Each structure stands twice: as structure tokens, then as C-alpha cells.
Amino acid sequence: MDARERLIETARELLWERGYVGTSPKAIQQRSGAGQGSMYHHFRGKSDLARAAIDRSAADMRDRAEAEFGRPGTALERISSYLRLERRVLAGCPVGRLTQDPDVMGDPQLREPVERTFDWLTDRLTGMLADGRRDGEFDAALDPAATAAMLVAVVQGGYVLARASNSPEAYSRAIAGAIGLLTGHARPA
Amino acid sequence: MDARERLIETARELLWERGYVGTSPKAIQQRSGAGQGSMYHHFRGKSDLARAAIDRSAADMRDRAEAEFGRPGTALERISSYLRLERRVLAGCPVGRLTQDPDVMGDPQLREPVERTFDWLTDRLTGMLADGRRDGEFDAALDPAATAAMLVAVVQGGYVLARASNSPEAYSRAIAGAIGLLTGHARPA
DNA sequence: GTCTATACCTGGATAGAC
DNA sequence: GTCTATCCAGGTATAGAC
Numbered sequence: 560m561d562a563r564e565r566l567i568e569t570a571r572e573l574l575w576e577r578g579y580v581g582t583s584p585k586a587i588q589q590r591s592g593a594g595q596g597s598m599y600h601h602f603r604g605k606s607d608l609a610r611a612a613i614d615r616s617a618a619d620m621r622d623r624a625e626a627e628f629g630r631p632g633t634a635l636e637r638i639s640s641y642l643r644l645e646r647r648v649l650a651g652c653p654v655g656r657l658t659q660d661p662d663v664m665g666d667p668q669l670r671e672p673v674e675r676t677f678d679w680l681t682d683r684l685t686g687m688l689a690d691g692r693r694d695g696e697f698d699a700a701l702d703p704a705a706t707a708a709m710l711v712a713v714v715q716g717g718y719v720l721a722r723a724s725n726s727p728e729a730y731s732r733a734i735a736g737a738i739g740l741l742t743g744h745a746r747p748a
Numbered sequence: 749m750d751a752r753e754r755l756i757e758t759a760r761e762l763l764w765e766r767g768y769v770g771t772s773p774k775a776i777q778q779r780s781g782a783g784q785g786s787m788y789h790h791f792r793g794k795s796d797l798a799r800a801a802i803d804r805s806a807a808d809m810r811d812r813a814e815a816e817f818g819r820p821g822t823a824l825e826r827i828s829s830y831l832r833l834e835r836r837v838l839a840g841c842p843v844g845r846l847t848q849d850p851d852v853m854g855d856p857q858l859r860e861p862v863e864r865t866f867d868w869l870t871d872r873l874t875g876m877l878a879d880g881r882r883d884g885e886f887d888a889a890l891d892p893a894a895t896a897a898m899l900v901a902v903v904q905g906g907y908v909l910a911r912a913s914n915s916p917e918a919y920s921r922a923i924a925g926a927i928g929l930l931t932g933h934a935r936p937a
Numbered sequence: 938g939t940c941t942a943t944a945c946c947t948g949g950a951t952a953g954a955c
Numbered sequence: 956g957t958c959t960a961t962c963c964a965g966g967t968a969t970a971g972a973c
Contacts, residue, residue, distance in 0.1 A: 564940080580770040595968090596939045605967070651848060658911040659840060659848045661766050677912040684868040692869050702928055708909060708918055709925030716901030721961055723849040723866040729897055736898030740892055740929035751956080772948055784950090785957045795951065 562603040566589040570612035575653040579660045579669070610668055616653045617672040621679060628683060634691030635741065638684065642714065643736050648727040651718045681707050694699060698744050706741070713737045752790040754780040764842040766860070768798060768849045798806065799800035799857055804900040805842045806861040808867060817872060823880030825872065831903065831923050840907045848917075870896050902926045 560568075569591035573582040584605050588598055602608040627641040646652075654676050663669045686709035691697045713733050720729035749757075762771040773794050777787050791797040816830040819899035833843075842864050852858045873896035881884045902922050909918035 565902075572865060578767070578769070580767070580849065584968085585966070591759075594939060594941090596914045596941080599968075600938055605875065610906055623824035635934070655908050655912075656848050658908050659767065659845045661770065661831035664871065664911060664914075674914070676910050677918075681909070681918075698932060700928070700932065702925060705921045705925035705928060707925070708906075708921035709902055709923075709929070712905030712909055712926075713898055714901075714905065716905030717897075718905065719844050719847050719895060720866060720870070720905040722853060723844075723852075723863050725863070729870075731896045732897035733901035734898075736891065736896070737929075739889070739894060740898070740926075743887060744929050745933035773950085774948070783957060783959090785959080788950075789956055 562591070562593045562597045566593050566598055566601060566608060566686060567611050567615060570608050571616050571653065574609065574612055575616070575650060575656070578656060579663045582609075584608075593607045599717055606666060606669060609663075612652075612671075613657065613663075613672050617676040618651075620676055622656050624680060624683070628687065631695055634694075635696060637708065638687060638741070642710065642738060646730075648718060648721045648730045649725070651722060652715060655715045655718065677711065681711050684710055697741075701744055710741075717739060751780070752781045755767045755782050755787055755790060755797060756800050756804060759797050760805050763798065763801055764805070764839060764845070767845060768852045773797075776818065795855060795858060798852075799861075802843075802846065802852075802858060802861050806865040809841075809843050809865055811870070813869060817876065822885055823883075824924065825886060827930070828878060828927055831899065831927060835919075837907060837910045837919045838914070840911060841904060843909065844904045860929045864935075866900065870900050875898055899926060899930075 566587060566692065570582070570587050573587055573590065577586075584598060587593075587608070588595060598608065602611070623644065624641060627644060629640075630637055630640065632640075654673055657663045657669075657673050662704055663673065681704075685703045686696065688701065688703035688706050692701050692703060712734075717730035717733040719735060721727050723729070738748075754773035755776060758776050759771070762776055762779065766775075766844075771794075773784075773787060777784060778795070787797065791800070811835065813830060816833060817826055819826055819829065821829075843862055846852045846862050852862065864929075871895075873931065874892045877895050881888065881890050881892060902925075903917065908921040909922060910916050912918070924936035
């Protein structure tokens, strides 16, 4: 792995652990083993490197989700397996945590991949829920867009609960609660 | 309002806007109009002041929730009115955002009020859901603890979605989705 | 491509005068 | 109680040598 690559991967780790404001160029250099000059040769500065790191984390998140969405099975099955994906719960969401960072959300370049990822995810779930409803899998009263937003929110909020209690259980409980309600609503009236 | 009070209120604002790592003592002093010496007279340092600010924000959050929980009405009504409480959605949750801050979660003194607040909230909702289920308001299959965790997560995740899309609509959609499912499950089989 | 030197600002805190 | 002076480490970046 060359220096450029190590810098990006290390930046991803540190952004995940400490956010953008909490991550200094020096910390990235030290952990990656790249020197000052090397970093500023490959990237114009902190935000340029961060953009590369965020792009990659966002693509990663979409790929992992899409792998579940593309499986065979009913909409409920595919959504449930997505929700139960193994996640580093206590670490939080590498993309979602960036929404709390004023310097990320204040910079259009850094914000763009974050915004796009959540739009994509919500749209994808909305489509699956609409298909499931059409096929009689869900109640006709189910609102696909609202339910999709709720599901994405449960995952993101699950991370918050898990970190607050320092235990992954809180995350699992929230997911189980969501699947329970979704299953209940799946009974046509 | 005396200097001590202004320091606490200003610290609350800045912690809300920028988190703990993103907030410097100097920024607090400048915005509050208190000098260096004043701040270090009233507080031992940054983390001591932060503790006072976090305690107050946590108490605030509990008070606002309890005001809704204590209203008359069914469990579903009280929970719905809590979920629909007017919130500064784009600002995020003043307590929840701290869970993303490694320096807060790494310090037992700062972490404690955050952890306690989410424990309290989840327990309170669990109790109301259990009461509602006992009274036939919800399906017997509803799991109070899991559903409570899911509701807290939807609120916290709703903030994430709203900030990602820079619009409060995403928050409202997630809440509407949760209430929709909760209402659906409320029909006994 | 990578290194070292340098620069300037901010973060977080202490000391002592008033 | 509040002010100013001072301190040292770290953040972020540029310059120029190798």
C-alpha cells in the first residue's frame, strides 16, 4: 500500500473515531507513517484528504447495503437482513457521525457525499417498501417514504443509544423494536 | 445574569453547535463576554464548565419530555405528543450529539449525565408502553423495551437525517413513519 | 515523492496585579 | 471577581533541500 493509500485509510479511521474537528493532519501523518511533505504532496490539505476519505466510506456504506438489498427474498426479509447487518455498533456510523460536525456540514465539498448517501439509502428502502405493499406483503396503510425514513433513523439512532450506554444491546433492541412493528403492520387488515 | 451563569449558558450553546472538541475556552469567553480570569475563577477548566453545561441540558431534556408524559390521555397520545414536540431539528439533540464526542464519552464525569438521560427516557417510554399494552391499547405481541428503544432511536436518528439533508422534513417523516407503525400495531389481532 | 525547517495561530491553563 | 501577562503544546500550512 503506497503512502497516498495509507493516508486515505488512516484518515477514514480517524474521522470515524474522532470526527473532522477532532482529527489533525499531524495525527493522520503519524498513524499512517507518512511524513508532512508526503501528505501535502498528495493532497492540498486536510479537507482535500478528508473528501477522499469520506467518499470512500460513503461508497463502502452503499455497497454493503446494496449487497443485502440485492439478495433474493421478500421485501421484509431483505430489509430485516439489512437492519441486522453486523455493524461496529460502538464505533458509530462512519458517515452518520459526520452530520454532527459543523465543519463538515458547512463545507459543500465535504457535505455532498454525506447527503447523497442518506438520500440514496432512503430512496432505496422506499422503493422496496412500495414493492412489498403492492405485492400485499404490507398493509395498504403503510407509507413507504415515511417508513423508510423511520428505518434509516432507527439505525442511526441505534448507534447513539449504544454509545450512550456503552453497550451494543441498546442498538439491537431498537432494531428488534422496528422489525417487530414492521412485522405487525405486515398483516393486512 | 452574572458571569458564571452566562458562561454556563454560552457553553451549552457552543457544545450544542460544535461539540466538546470543537469548543474552546476562548470561544466561550468571547461569546459570553466573560474574561479569561473570570472563567477560571468560577470553573476549574474546560471540562468542569462543560460538566455544568451538560447537566443543565440533560435536565432540560428530561423536563421537556416529562411535561408531555405527564399529560392526560392514552399512552399512544402521550407518546405521540412527545414525538411531535417542537424541536430545533437542524441543530440536533444537545445531549445526543455528545455521544459522538470521544472526549466526552472517554471522561466518566462528562459521560454520566448523557448516559443517565437516555436510560431514564427509555425506561419511561417502556413503562408507558407496558401500561398501554396491559390496557389493551397495544397488541399483546408488542415488546415494550424494544419499542421504547426504537422510539428513542427514531428521534435521535431523525436529527441525523435532517442534518444530512439540511431540512427538517426528513425528521418529520421518520417520526410519522414510527407513529404510523405504532398505530398499526395498536389494533389487537 | 519525501524530508526538514520554519511560520503563525489557537488551545488550554497558570500567575499575579487590581 | 476580574484583568493582563505569560507559557508551552498542538494545529495547519508553506518553502526549499534532497
